[in-house]
Amino acid sequence: MLDQLRSQSATSGDDGSQQQSPAPYRMSSRNAYRRSHGKSRTGCKNCKRRKIKCDEQRPSCRNCLKHRVDCEFVVGLDAFLRPRNATTAQPNSDLNMFDLELMHHYTTSAYATLSCEPVLRNLWRGPVVELAFTCDYVMRTILAVSALHLAHHRPEKKDFYVSIALTYHQIASRQALGLLSDVAKEDVVKLFMFSSLTIFVALGGPRNPSDGLLFIGESSFPDWIFLLRGTKSLIAIAGQELSRGPLAPLFTHAMRRWEILHPPEEAGSCQEDVLGELQALVDANVGDEEALRIYNHATTELRGVLRAFDTENGASMGITDAFVWIHEVTEEFLPLLRVPTQEALAIFAHFCVLLKKLEIHWWMQGWANHLMRRVHEHLDDEHRLWIRWPIEEIGWVPPRN
Structure with a gap:
């Protein structure tokens, strides 16, 4: 039998010579289940430094999320944003599916929550996204907004989405803040849009009991408020480029809302009577003429x-309507909240009534009560009597002494 098998292993060639047939392929049971292993050298820097396995999930690997540190390979997004030569460009074989999910969610859902105005909604979904494809810090901020919106609607994964949002926005902020020290004209539109989106990140993001919208503690502002204060200077640098460019609908809407918010004097409402009483209290207690002028202007x-x-019963009111007041008083009044003075805090407490009316928006929910508590903590017993109306108006319950 063995000889018979050997004789079958040789065959005749075309010239009659004997040719040895190829040896049959044999796979041992051990090799049959062996997986090919390709070493990856694209793990994040933190995992490489610690010499641990990186799962390479974007925008932040699980090890970095666990230790709450910046994942330094997030710059992979730059590969999509960096211009390439059309004749030599090669498609990237690795798709960042999570980033695509965030962008899809933004353009189909999250964008519509940033404004009640159809024109502005189209702006957030169209021109702003187009701008983001030319500017990575705007793109990252858009993705941060999208992640925060998902965190709001998917509470079971809230911590994950919030970590993603903060990671993106921290990287974007480092880039943008570096440009603000010496603003080039070609960066003005991008920085302005970054500042506008950052407001939604700050409002929709997590807050600690000690955090404030406009002040923290007694002597410091969060970074984003400086961006808000800097919008005036950005507009001044850009000139008519902002009002005539792709963001023109935003400025047209802002001017129209400004006119609505500054109508001719009419018979006073209940709220105006309350503010009149507040202004009378300020007049009677402030001796410094310059400070009095600032308080009266803010009121x-x-x-x-x-x-x-x-x-309008707040139904169609948006962030522009509330923050137009911040814009008007930013240069003189807001610095008084850094001290803070008792009068400035009392006036600001009345601003919380506006914020309460905006809680139909996910990014504003809870801020009115949060800030009223902060104001109440900093006021003495006498000045707490000045804010009884806004406390009652928003339905906040002061803590027991």
Whole structure:
């Protein structure tokens, strides 16, 4: 039998010579289940430094999320944003599916929550996204907003989405803040849009009991408020480029809302009567003429905004309407919250009434009560009597002494 098998192993060639047939392929049971292993050298820097296995998940691997540190390979997004030569460009074989999920969610859902105005919704979904494809810090901020919106609607994965949002925004902020020290004209539109999106990140992100929207503790502002204060200087640098460019609908809407918020003097509402009483208290207790002028200006501007909210019942009001007051008083009044003075805090407490009316938006929910508590903590017993109306208006319950 063995000889018979040997004789079958040789065959005749075309020239009659004997040719040895190829040896049959044999796979041992051990090799049959062996997986090919390709070493990856694209893990994040933190995992390489610690010499541990990196799962390479984007935008942050699980090891970095666990230790709450920046994952340094997030820059992979730059590969998609960096311009390439059309004749030599090669498609990237690795798709960042999570980033695509965030962008899909933004363009189909999250964008519509940033404004009630159809024109502005189209702006957030169209021109702003187009701008982001030319600017990675704007792109990362868009993805951060999208992640925060998902965190709001998927509470079982809230910590994961919040970590992603903060990681993206921290990287974007480092890039943007570095450009703000010496703003080039070609960066103005991008920085302005980054500042606008950052407001939603700050409002929709997590907050600690000690955090404030405009002040933290007694002497410091969060970074984003400086961006808000800097919008005036950005507009001044850009000139008409902002109002005539792709963001023109935003400025047209802002001007229209400003006119609504500054109507001719009419018969006062209940809210205006309350602000009149507040202004009388300030007049009677402040001796410094310059400080008194600042307080009166802030109160007058707030009266106009409250009147508009009262007229429209808050249904169509947006972030522009509330923060137009911040924009008007940013240079002189907001610094007084850094001290803070008792009068500035009392006036700001009345601003919380506007924020309460905006809680139809996910990014504003809880801020009115949060800030009222912060104000109440910093006021003495006498000045707490000045804010009884806004406390009752928003339904906040002061803690027991």
